[in-house]
Amino acid sequence: MIEFKDVSKTFNAKEGQVHAVEDVNLNIPDGKIYGIVGYSGAGKSTLIRMLNGLEFPTTGSVTINGTEISGLSGKALRNQRLKIGMIFQHFNLLWSRTVIENIEFPLEIAKVPKKQRVEKAQHLAELVGLAGRENAYPSELSGGQKQRVGIARALANDPEILLSDEATSALDPQTTDEVLDLLLSINKQLNLTVVVITHEMHVIRKICDQVAVLDAGKIVEQGPVLDVFKRPQQTITKRFVNQETGSSNLDDTTVVVSELLTKYSNGVIVKLTFHGDQAKLPIVSEMLRQFPDVDLSIIEGSIHQTQEGALGSLYIQLIAEQQDNINGALEYLKTMRVEVEVIKRG
Amino acid sequence: MDNNGFASYFRFSNVDWNNMWSATWETVWMTLVSIIVVAILGALLGLLLFETNGSSSWGARILNWVVAAFVNIFRSIPFIILIVLLLPATQAIMGTIIGPKAALPSLIISAAPFYARLVEIAFHEIDHGVIEAAQSMGATRTQIIGKVLLPESMPALVSGITVTSISLIGYTAMAGAIGAGGLGNLAYLDGFQANNNAVTLVATVIIVLIVFICQFIGDILVKRIDKR
Ligand SMILES: Nc1ncnc2c1ncn2[C@@H]1O[C@H](COP(=O)(O)OP(=O)(O)OP(=O)(O)O)[C@@H](O)[C@H]1O
Ligand SMILES: [Mg+2]
Numbered sequence: 001m002i003e004f005k006d007v008s009k010t011f012n013a014k015e016g017q018v019h020a021v022e023d024v025n026l027n028i029p030d031g032k033i034y035g036i037v038g039y040s041g042a043g044k045s046t047l048i049r050m051l052n053g054l055e056f057p058t059t060g061s062v063t064i065n066g067t068e069i070s071g072l073s074g075k076a077l078r079n080q081r082l083k084i085g086m087i088f089q090h091f092n093l094l095w096s097r098t099v100i101e102n103i104e105f106p107l108e109i110a111k112v113p114k115k116q117r118v119e120k121a122q123h124l125a126e127l128v129g130l131a132g133r134e135n136a137y138p139s140e141l142s143g144g145q146k147q148r149v150g151i152a153r154a155l156a157n158d159p160e161i162l163l164s165d166e167a168t169s170a171l172d173p174q175t176t177d178e179v180l181d182l183l184l185s186i187n188k189q190l191n192l193t194v195v196v197i198t199h200e201m202h203v204i205r206k207i208c209d210q211v212a213v214l215d216a217g218k219i220v221e222q223g224p225v226l227d228v229f230k231r232p233q234q235t236i237t238k239r240f241v242n243q244e245t246g247s248s249n250l251d252d253t254t255v256v257v258s259e260l261l262t263k264y265s266n267g268v269i270v271k272l273t274f275h276g277d278q279a280k281l282p283i284v285s286e287m288l289r290q291f292p293d294v295d296l297s298i299i300e301g302s303i304h305q306t307q308e309g310a311l312g313s314l315y316i317q318l319i320a321e322q323q324d325n326i327n328g329a330l331e332y333l334k335t336m337r338v339e340v341e342v343i344k345r346g
Numbered sequence: 347m348d349n350n351g352f353a354s355y356f357r358f359s360n361v362d363w364n365n366m367w368s369a370t371w372e373t374v375w376m377t378l379v380s381i382i383v384v385a386i387l388g389a390l391l392g393l394l395l396f397e398t399n400g401s402s403s404w405g406a407r408i409l410n411w412v413v414a415a416f417v418n419i420f421r422s423i424p425f426i427i428l429i430v431l432l433l434p435a436t437q438a439i440m441g442t443i444i445g446p447k448a449a450l451p452s453l454i455i456s457a458a459p460f461y462a463r464l465v466e467i468a469f470h471e472i473d474h475g476v477i478e479a480a481q482s483m484g485a486t487r488t489q490i491i492g493k494v495l496l497p498e499s500m501p502a503l504v505s506g507i508t509v510t511s512i513s514l515i516g517y518t519a520m521a522g523a524i525g526a527g528g529l530g531n532l533a534y535l536d537g538f539q540a541n542n543n544a545v546t547l548v549a550t551v552i553i554v555l556i557v558f559i560c561q562f563i564g565d566i567l568v569k570r571i572d573k574r
Contacts, residue, residue: 052482081484092479095574096497106483108493137573157483 002028002051002161002193007060009046009217020046021057022217028210033187033194033307035204035225037240038214044197047214048163051195052084053077064161082110085154089166091146093138099149100125100134106156124152128182144175151182155190162186162194168203180206201244205229205306213237226308230275245304245313267319268326269299273339279303279310283336291329295319315343354543361544365532370552372446373528376518377556380453381511387458388510389503391417392465393491399466417459425517428452429524449526453517461510468502469495501572508564512557519553529553 004026011018020043028034038044049055050062053069062069064080072080085106093102103121112120125134128148138146147167154162164183168176184207187194196208204211204225212222213236221228221237229245232238274283288296296316303312320326333340391413398410423431429452436451437443472495480494496503522530529549537546 054478054482078484078486081482084482086479086482088475088479090473090475092473092475094476094494094498096500096571105480105493109480109483109485109489139574 001030001065002026002195003061003063004047004050005061005063007047007050007057007062009043009050009055010058019217021050024060024217024219026212026219026222028193028195030193031187031191032209033184033196033207035196035198035208035211036214037198037201037204037211039199039236042214043217044199044214045165048165048195048197051161051163052081052086082106082157083159084161084163085157085159086163086165087147087150087154087167089169091138091143091150091170093146093149093153095138098135098137099130099141102138102149103152103156106153110157120156121152124155127155127186128152142175143171144178147171147175147179148182151179151186155186160193162192164194164196166197166199169198169200176203177206183207201240204240205244205304207307209307213240224308225306226275226311229304229306229311230273245302245311267295267317268330268342269315269317269344270330271341271343272314272316272333273341274303274310274312274314276309278336278338279312281336283333283338284314284316286336287329287332290332291320291325293320293322293325294329350541355547357542357544358548360542361548362536365536366545366548366552369527369529369532369549370556373515373518373522373530373553374556376446376449376453376521376526376528377511377515380450380457380514380518381507383450383454384457384461384510384514385507387454388461389465391458391462392469393495395462395466396469396495397487397491413462417462420455420459421463423456425452425456425520426524428456429521444525444527446527449518449521449528453514453521456517457510457514460513461506464506464510465499465503468499468506471502472498501568501574504567504571505564508560508568511560511564515553515557515560 004024007021007024008019009021011020022043024047036044036047046055050057051064051069053072057070061071064084067080069077069080094105097105100118100121103124104117107117107120122134125131128151130145130148130152133141133145138149141149150167162183167183168179171179180203183194183196186192187207194207196203198204208225210223211225211228212219213228213234214220215234215236220234221232228237229241232241272284284296288294296318299315299317301312301314303310305311318326318329320329330340330342394413395410395417398406398413401407401410420428429449432452432455433443436448439451440447442448476498477490477494480490485493518526518528519530519533522528522532523534525531529552533546533549536542537544537549
């Protein structure tokens with residue numbers, strides 16, 4: 001269990017004081033993937049770096065399983081760091097070492113004997129999918145492969161916690177997904193707590209169980225990923241969610257709706273939101289079967305996978321001679337626990 | 347015998363080859379010994395500069411200031427003046443002021459600060475993220491020096507020592523002119539003062555060859571260790 005308690009960090013820069021992190025309270029449960037999302041300069045790196053003592057809080061305390069990191073120094077801090085792996089946006093590999101030597105590096109630091117080191121590194125290279133590339137130098141690898149080395153290296157000393165600071169930000173979308181899948185499978189296989197920092201909601205949606213939104217050093221919203229996606233409270237969160245789901249944002253919706261109104265001028269326009277297992281059920285076709293007099297056309301829709309299940313939204317237009325039929329159809333949808341939002345009545 | 351004019355360069359019968367070889371050996375010896383000491387001393391000074399740079403502790407700041415002052419001062423003294431300046435010290439340390447051994451203190455004291463700066467620059471060029479990654483794994487300062495700083499900057503350290511050794515060869519010739527032996531000494535005494543241009547030419551060719559060989563070895567080494 002990781003605990004941030006009233007944590008603030010103030011830098012004394014030349015231009016004056018910078019409040020990078022302010023009054024952060026956060027509990028990160030064991031074995032989960034916890035995401036922290038925020039824009040550039042929000043203080044994400046500063047926050048995560050307090051977990052391995054690369055940065056110390058100005059006030060407040062950071063504890064991991066009861067050990068106060070913010071109170072450690074010297075040998076005690078170094079020993080604690082052995083139990084925390086970290087991966088970086090720019091990989092930070094040693095270019096003078098091969099893949100296998102890079103993975104051995106943290107083991108050398110922990111003074112593990114040579115034979116065990118090689119065995120362990122070999123095993124990790126296989127785990128991250130780099131078997132056969134052990135003797136390549138980082139300069140001979142693609143970005144995705146470099147990050148795999150970074151991940152293997154971070155796992156070398158069997159850490160309890162893995163920290164990831166924008167680990168996929170330098171990668172293309174395809175490679176990003178591969179690396180995220182790897183992180184997810186490692187989290188499941190090794191039952192490791194993972195703290196992920198990112199500015200991309202995609203990363204949060206894809207692998208995180210819980211999320212906290214950081215804005216100008218403060219946590220403005222936190223909770224299970226699906227909840228935050230379904231009901232974002234703060235404007236900044238809505239913007240982040242919209243970045244990923246595409247069309248449910250306030251600013252955007254007004255634009256979308258006004259476009260819909262001009263294009264589809266008759267009938268009723270409805271927005272349906274599905275979550276979890278409902279997204280898999282044939283709810284709409286069942287509705288049509290029950291109300292055969294209703295005509296339906298699909299305007300726009302999308303569906304996204306999150307760790308807790310699917311999240312979908314669908315804009316439809318319903319046309320019927322008799323208003324009753326439409327009302328009945330809407331009632332039916334509500335009984336199926338689909339969120340129904342009537343955008344325009346004809 | 348006409349020892350002036352263009353043809354005099356090629357009157358190789360005037361060259362005493364035994365003297366030439368022993369002078370060559372003296373030059374090579376002076377260069378090699380001073381290079382080894384300069385490499386070690388320069389690396390230590392460079393490391394000291396790097397490690398104490400931007401530190402918040404007062405001790406480190408003062409140390410940084412002292413080392414930087416030493417490096418800057420000795421780097422700016424012209425070599426020929428440095429030799430003269432160091433004559434009493436040389437006499438005290440080496441017990442003589444003539445011959446290849448006597449050249450060593452001034453060679454080392456002039457080249458080590460130069461190399462120390464190159465070492466410091468090489469360390470600064472290492473991506474800070476890599477050092478931080480090592481820190482985040484729980485590395486000690488010594489481990490970071492041995493496992494990150496030195497290996498990651500090795501190509502720059504080697505090409506730095508190549509550049510330094512080439513200027514050292516130049517210094518040995520200058521030192522030779524005032525009694526340190528070697529090819530510079532030979533070219534000055536037997537070539538210039540005895541009006542024997544062929545000796546000067548051969549000495550020049552040999553020095554150029556030594557420089558080329560140095561550069562060649564340096565380039566090959568850098569190419570082999572640079573995996574970027
Ligand atoms: N060592 C430092 N000295 C002074 N100010 C700093 C220092 N480190 C960070 N800051 C400031 O703290 C604030 C937060 O920085 P931080 O690096 O944590 O942001 P971030 O959310 O990680 O941004 P990015 O997504 O760009 O990496 C910024 O305003 C930054 O300028
Ligand atoms: Mg950052």
